[in-house]
Amino acid sequence: MFDFLLETLSVLILLSAFALMANKRISSYIRTFRIQSISIALAAGIMGIQSSQAEGRFDFLIVCLLIVALKVVYIPHLLHKTYANVKYKVEKDFILNIPIMIIICCGLVLFSYFALASIEGLGQGLLNLQFVNSVSVIWIGLFFMISRKKAIGQIIGFLVIENGLYIAAMLSTNGMPLVVDLGIFLDMLTAVMIMGLMVFRINDKFDSIDIDKLNHLKG
Amino acid sequence: MELFLPVLFQASVLLYLVGAIISVLLRKREKINNLSANLFCMAASVLGAAASIAKILWHEGPLGIFEAHSTIPFLSLVMKVDNISAFFLLALFILVFCVSIYSIGYISHYIGRRNVGLFNFLYTTFILTMILVFTSTNAIFFYICWEAMSVFSYFLVVFESEKSENQRAGTLYIIMTHLASAFILVAFLIIYSYTQSFDLYGSSGALPEMSKNIIFLLFLIGFGTKAGLIPLHVWLPHAHPAAPSNVSALMSGIMIKTAIYGMLRFVHCYLGIEQAWWGLLILTLGMISVFLGVAYALMEGNIKRLLAFSSVENIGIILIGLGVCFIAFAHEQVLLGSFALTAALLHTFNHSLFKGGLFLGAGAIQYSTQTKDMEKLGGLSKRIPVTAFFVLCFSLAISAIIPFNGFIGEWLTFQALFANILPGQTGIDILLILAVAALGLAGGLVIACFVKFFGISFLGLPRSEQALQAKEVPLTMNISMGLLACLCLFFGLFPLTILTLVDKVILSIGGSTVLGELRGEFFLLFYPLEIAGNEILPAAILGLVLVMIILTLLLLRMFGGKYIERKYGTWDCGYEALTSRMQYSATGFSKPLQIVFKILFRPSRKLSAEGEALCSSEPIKYTTTFSSIFEDFLYSPAAKAVKSFSKKTAFRIQTGSIHNYLIYILVTVLLLILYNRFF
Numbered sequence: 001m002f003d004f005l006l007e008t009l010s011v012l013i014l015l016s017a018f019a020l021m022a023n024k025r026i027s028s029y030i031r032t033f034r035i036q037s038i039s040i041a042l043a044a045g046i047m048g049i050q051s052s053q054a055e056g057r058f059d060f061l062i063v064c065l066l067i068v069a070l071k072v073v074y075i076p077h078l079l080h081k082t083y084a085n086v087k088y089k090v091e092k093d094f095i096l097n098i099p100i101m102i103i104i105c106c107g108l109v110l111f112s113y114f115a116l117a118s119i120e121g122l123g124q125g126l127l128n129l130q131f132v133n134s135v136s137v138i139w140i141g142l143f144f145m146i147s148r149k150k151a152i153g154q155i156i157g158f159l160v161i162e163n164g165l166y167i168a169a170m171l172s173t174n175g176m177p178l179v180v181d182l183g184i185f186l187d188m189l190t191a192v193m194i195m196g197l198m199v200f201r202i203n204d205k206f207d208s209i210d211i212d213k214l215n216h217l218k219g
Numbered sequence: 220m221e222l223f224l225p226v227l228f229q230a231s232v233l234l235y236l237v238g239a240i241i242s243v244l245l246r247k248r249e250k251i252n253n254l255s256a257n258l259f260c261m262a263a264s265v266l267g268a269a270a271s272i273a274k275i276l277w278h279e280g281p282l283g284i285f286e287a288h289s290t291i292p293f294l295s296l297v298m299k300v301d302n303i304s305a306f307f308l309l310a311l312f313i314l315v316f317c318v319s320i321y322s323i324g325y326i327s328h329y330i331g332r333r334n335v336g337l338f339n340f341l342y343t344t345f346i347l348t349m350i351l352v353f354t355s356t357n358a359i360f361f362y363i364c365w366e367a368m369s370v371f372s373y374f375l376v377v378f379e380s381e382k383s384e385n386q387r388a389g390t391l392y393i394i395m396t397h398l399a400s401a402f403i404l405v406a407f408l409i410i411y412s413y414t415q416s417f418d419l420y421g422s423s424g425a426l427p428e429m430s431k432n433i434i435f436l437l438f439l440i441g442f443g444t445k446a447g448l449i450p451l452h453v454w455l456p457h458a459h460p461a462a463p464s465n466v467s468a469l470m471s472g473i474m475i476k477t478a479i480y481g482m483l484r485f486v487h488c489y490l491g492i493e494q495a496w497w498g499l500l501i502l503t504l505g506m507i508s509v510f511l512g513v514a515y516a517l518m519e520g521n522i523k524r525l526l527a528f529s530s531v532e533n534i535g536i537i538l539i540g541l542g543v544c545f546i547a548f549a550h551e552q553v554l555l556g557s558f559a560l561t562a563a564l565l566h567t568f569n570h571s572l573f574k575g576g577l578f579l580g581a582g583a584i585q586y587s588t589q590t591k592d593m594e595k596l597g598g599l600s601k602r603i604p605v606t607a608f609f610v611l612c613f614s615l616a617i618s619a620i621i622p623f624n625g626f627i628g629e630w631l632t633f634q635a636l637f638a639n640i641l642p643g644q645t646g647i648d649i650l651l652i653l654a655v656a657a658l659g660l661a662g663g664l665v666i667a668c669f670v671k672f673f674g675i676s677f678l679g680l681p682r683s684e685q686a687l688q689a690k691e692v693p694l695t696m697n698i699s700m701g702l703l704a705c706l707c708l709f710f711g712l713f714p715l716t717i718l719t720l721v722d723k724v725i726l727s728i729g730g731s732t733v734l735g736e737l738r739g740e741f742f743l744l745f746y747p748l749e750i751a752g753n754e755i756l757p758a759a760i761l762g763l764v765l766v767m768i769i770l771t772l773l774l775l776r777m778f779g780g781k782y783i784e785r786k787y788g789t790w791d792c793g794y795e796a797l798t799s800r801m802q803y804s805a806t807g808f809s810k811p812l813q814i815v816f817k818i819l820f821r822p823s824r825k826l827s828a829e830g831e832a833l834c835s836s837e838p839i840k841y842t843t844t845f846s847s848i849f850e851d852f853l854y855s856p857a858a859k860a861v862k863s864f865s866k867k868t869a870f871r872i873q874t875g876s877i878h879n880y881l882i883y884i885l886v887t888v889l890l891l892i893l894y895n896r897f898f
Contacts, residue, residue, distance in 0.1 A: 095878070115892045139885070146881045154877070211877045 002050045006171065009043045010130035013167060014109070017140040017160060021105050021147070022098050026083055029156045030076050036160065037071035040167055051175065059178040066185055075159065075192055082196045083152055086203050094147050101147055108139040130171045137164030151199045151209040155192065162188055221278075227270035228284040228300060231312075232350060234263035239343040246336025253326050256339035260319040260346065267350075268312035274305040275720045279727070281420065284354065293417050298354040302727035303488070306564065306720060307353050307473075307480045310571045313706065314472045315346055317699045321579050322465045324693030325586060338378060342466065345371040352477050358407045358417035365403065365477075369396040372474060375466040376458045388457035395454040399444035406437035406485075423490050431490055435497050438485050439504075446478035447531045448538065449508040450849045455531060456515070460523035460591060464582020467523060471530045472575035476567055479537055487545070488728055495549040495647070502542030502650060506657040508535030513664040514819055517671070517812055518845055520593045520805045522581045525672055526574065529617065532661060533570045537563045539654055540632050543639050546647060552639075557730030559635035564721045566628030569710060573616035573625055576703035580610035583696050584676060587689040593805040595683035596676040602689040605697045607677045612704040614669040616711070619662060622761040624711040633658060664812070671808045680799040712761065806843065813845065820845035 016036040023029050041064050048060030094101065112135045138161050145157030166184065169176060199209055206213045238259030245252040274282055281301040288295040300308065322342070329335050348371055351364040373396070377389035411417060413425045423431070440451065447455040455475075459467045482501075486492070512532030519525040540563030547556030583606045584599065585591055600607035616623035619630075636655050640648050681687040710717050722732055813822050824843040 111889065112892075115889075115896045118896050139889075142881065142885045142888070146878050146885065214875065214877060216875075 002046055005046050006043055007130060009039050009046070010133040010167065010171065012039045013043075013163070014133045014136055014140075017137045017144075017164075018102065018105060020156070020160065021101050021140060021144060024094075024098070026150065026152050027080070029153065030079050030083070033079075033156055033159060034072055034076045036163055037067060037076075040163055041067040041072060043167065044170065047170065047175065057175070059181075060175060062178065063181050066181070070185055070189060071159070071163075075189075078192065078196055079152060079155065082199055086199065086209055095149065096147060101143075104143065105140050108143060109136040112136045112139060131168055134164050134168035134171060137161075137167065140164075149210050149212055151195075151202055151211050154211065155195045155199070158191070158195070159188070224270055224274055224278060224282055225284045227266050227273070228282075228354075231263045231267035231270065232285075232347070234259050234266065235343055235347045235350070238263065239340050239347065242336050242339035242343060246334065249330045249335040252336050252339060253330065254323060256343060257319040257323045257326075260343060261316055264312040264316035264319065268309055268316065271300075271305040271309035271312060272720070274300055275302050275309070275723045281356075293357070293359050295357055296360055297356045298351070299356045299420070300354055302724040303480065303483055304353045306568070306724045307476060308350065309720070310476065310568050311346070311349060311353070311473045314469065314571050314575045317703045317706075318465050318468050318472075318575065318579065319699075320702070321468075321582070321696050321699035324695035325463070325465055325582055327693060328586060333378075338375075338463075341371055341374050341378070345375060345466070345469070349473060349477060353480060356419050358410070358419055361419065362400070362404060362407060366400055368474065368477070369393070369400065372458075372462075372466070372470055375470075376462045378463055378466075379461075382461075384457075385461040388454075388461035392454040392458040395444055395451070399441045399451070401441075402437045402444075403441035403481075406434045406441065409434055409437075419484065419489060421489075426490070428493075432494065434490065435486060435494075438482065439500065442478035442481040442485075443504070444478075445481075446475050446534045446538070447508075447527075448504055448534065449511050449531060450853060452508070452512075452531050453850060453854055456519075456524045456527040459527035459530070459578075460521060464523070464578055464585060467527075468575040468578035468582070471527065471578055472571040475530060475534060476571060479534075479541070479563070479567055482541060483728070487548075492545050492548040495546050498542045498545030498547075498549060499647065499650060500542075501538050501545060502654060505535045505538030505542050506654050508532065508538065509661045510535075510657050511819075513661045513668060514812075514816055515847060517664055517668045517809050518820060521591050522584060522593055522596075522672065522676060523578070523591050525593075525668065526577050526581055529577075529665070529668065530570075530574060532665065533566070533574065533617075535661075536629060536632055536658065537566050537570070539563075539658065540566060540635060543635050543651070543654075547639055550644075552641075553729075553731045554733065555635070555639050557725045558638060558733050559632075560725050560730060561718070561721050561733050562628060562631035562635045564724060565631055565714070565717065568717060568721075569616070569624040569628045569707075572703055572710070573613045573623070573707050576609065576613040576700055576707065577617065579696070579700050579703070580606060580613060583610075583692045583700070586692050586696070588685045590683070590685050593672075593675045596681075596686050597679045597683075597799060597802070598677075598681040598686060599689055600677040602686075603692060606692055606700065609697070609700040609704045610677065611673055612707060613700075614673045616707045618666045618669050621764070622708060622711050624707045624709075624714070626711060627714040629658070629662065667809075667812065671805060675803065675805045675808060679802045680797065682799045682802075682804075819848070821848075 013036055016032055016039060020029060020032040020036070023032055044060055044064040044067055048058065048064055051057040051060055096104075109132075113132055116132050116135060141157050141160030141162075141164055144160060145154050148154065148157065162184075202211070202214070203209050206216075238256050241259065242252055242256040245255065281299040283297070283299050285296065285298040287297075326335060326338065329338060345368065348364050348368040352361065352368055355361040355364055370393075373389055373393045376392055377385050379385050380389075407417065409430055410423070410426065413427070413430065414421060414423065426434070444451040444454075459471055462470060486497070492498070509532050512528050512530075512535055516525050516528035516532060519528060540559050543559035544556045544563060547553075547559060581591070583603065584596065587603055587606075588596060588599070590596065612623065616625040619626040633655065636651050636658070640651050681689075726732055813820050822843060822845045824841065827840045827842075
């Protein structure tokens with residue numbers, strides 16, 4: 001039952017990454033990111049219920065609450081605020097057109113199946129196919145960073161990579177120590193705050209958050 | 220003895236360490252600092268030299284002097300002294316002793332102007348790292364010490380850092396030396412991948428034939444660069460003149476010999492010689508270095524650059540000996556091989572004495588006149604007569620003139636070459652005969668070169684105000700040069716003293732004793748060296764020369780009648796007085812040879828007049844330049860290609876666009892994952 005749910009959620013997370021790729025507007029990126037984070041929080045919650053039933057551990061539930069607080073509520077809110085404060089709102093933002101990008105993403109998923117197929121014991125025990133889905137999310141996150149021109153796209157891409165790494169680690173290790181989780185969240189929070197700040201600075205300097213303009217900085 | 224010897228070595232190392240620490244602690248009190256650091260070095264050198272001699276004479280096998288193990292894998296500090304290490308250490312300690320006496324006076328001109336404490340710290344640690352290079356038994360530790368040695372000598376080269384030429388010389392030096400270290404490191408890693416050990420005293424049995432060949436080539440490039448082997452010598456004529464003279468004496472006297480030590484330790488002792496072509500390659504490169512080194516030395520007008528090129532030539536002589544030794548060992552002719560190795564080691568030792576002395580002499584010239592340019596010197600023998608006399612001794616020694624030590628090494632090299640010409644190895648024989656010819660030619664050119672060095676700098680009339688105002692050098696500088704000159708004379712007259720030590724060294728690394736072959740009769744003084752019917756007895760030749768001179772004088776007295784002395788104005792070609800502009804200049808002296816070897820130097824000349832016509836009375840400017848083949852055709856194009864490639868690709872690869880950088884990351888990660896999938 002739990003395994004089935006987790007499997008479904010990992011596919012949902014992958015799907016949300018695809019959906020992110022197909023999004024055109026910055027406000028919809030943020031929404032899709034929120035949906036992905038909700039799925040991760042659900043996965044953490046399911047694992048938390050499972051482990052509290054089996055072993056009496058409740059640290060997963062704490063993690064689940066933290067994910068909801070940070071990734072579902074606080075960070076999307078912060079990003080919305082940042083976006084609202086930036087003057088220029090030219091919407092078309094990506095370098096290739098969407099169908100081609102979706103096809104490349106399919107290629108990336110295939111690649112991660114191919115590359116990880118050699119891992120011994122894949123598909124049995126803890127290290128099952130959810131792992132492949134999560135790794136695909138990492139690639140898609142990186143590709144998302146490449147494909148968007150506006151700085152907020154890069155922040156979202158970074159967060160998606162982080163989500164992918166986090167879910168991969170969580171599903172394959174059956175829960176990291178709580179200290180590690182807390183460390184990861186703290187890092188991410190700092191990174192997002194700094195990046196949000198940088199977006200303002202970039203906007204001040206170049207009157208745009210188009211990162212293509214950053215190559216004027218080259219010496 | 221077993222207990223006593225390690226303590227001596229430890230005490231010596233410890234004294235260097237204390238010297239280094241004290242020179243940092245006393246950096247505010249420069250005079251005391253200078254005196255104490257050099258005294259510590261001298262004391263340490265005396266202890267070390269005594270210990271090295273005792274080790275070679277009375278102790279068999281490697282002698283452990285220090286051991287410390289760390290928890291970092293492979294990194295353990297185990298210092299051992301075996302006979303080869305002890306021999307090189309002996310040369311180091313003798314030279315350091317003399318140079319430290321010299322530094323007391325020489326560094327005094329830095330006091331108040333520069334950070335003397337820093338200089339002495341670098342000087343002491345530089346010596347210390349060389350000791351560690353000679354004694355380390357672990358490849359990783361050897362590598363670390365080797366790099367530290369390069370870095371400390373780099374700091375010393377750029378010590379007078381405000382001069383842009385010194386900065387350039389230092390940069391060239393550090394680039395070349397790091398490239399060389401990379402080759403050595405790769406060789407160590409290949410060794411490790413087969414033997415799973417970094418032990419230098421271990422066995423190389425697990426290495427396959429092919430990888431031994433590759434390792435040999437890597438070592439040859441790596442150590443060859445440090446030695447100044449042509450065509451890897453480019454750093455040497457820049458770095459040696461840039462360094463303060465006492466440091467260049469150490470660099471030329473002993474630091475470039477660490478490469479010879481490396482070749483012996485890693486190629487001869489560790490890999491074992493199986494292929495004759497290794498020796499042939501070294502021999503050929505040695506021949507090229509001998510000839511080109513002295514040819515370039517001849518053209519130089521800068522005294523320290525001249526000496527640096529002469530070091531290249533001497534390294535060539537040593538490498539000829541080493542090459543012949545490797546060939547003979549590959550053919551399992553142990554006696555002939557040991558004989559050639561004797562020649563190489565002897566010349567290594569002798570060269571460290573007289574070349575050290577020559578650099579100290581150049582330093583004395585620079586101290587008293589503030590110039591290194593020969594065209595501005597002249598007439599110094601009247602102003603600094605003692606220094607002039609010692610420099611003359613060193614010049615005679617390096618030109619292989621008889622009562623001095625340079626002769627013995629070169630003579631043995633010649634004999635080794637002749638002895639190795641055997642029937643039935645046609646190709647090698649031709650090369651050996653060519654090597655004899657190259658050595659002979661170089662010998663002649665060296666004499667020309669040092670006639671120029673001594674004659675232009677010390678004789679005649681002063682060519683500039685600086686030479687006219689030359690000031691006397693401090694006593695300590697003269698004492699140290701005198702000491703080195705005495706040593707040159709001593710080892711020239713009694714070569715058997717040092718040969719006994721060399722013989723023990725060679726016995727310990729699988730050679731056979733050659734002392735029996737170089738048999739003699741009596742006491743040390745009367746020990747002729749005899750090889751295959753060729754006997755030589757330097758002391759007797761010296762005696763004979765003296766007797767001949769006295770006899771000639773007597774005969775002249777007897778048959779030539781009495782001398783009648785007349786005070787008289789000499790015929791002066793109608794001029795009132797001789798001026799310095801009438802004498803040979805440094806360029807003029809070497810001009811005939813520049814024309815003879817035109818193909819090599821590719822000289823170009825330019826006449827330009829400041830006025831309109833060349834025949835007016837306006838001053839005419841004559842400039843002559845010559846090109847050095849390797850810098851013009853090998854290094855400059857290579858440097859230019861790298862530079863233009865970097866300039867072009869810098870903006871292709873580093874576009875400044877974040878998307879590009881992200882694509883690099885994605886592609887790299889995907890490729891790494893793919894690599895993991897397949898391998």
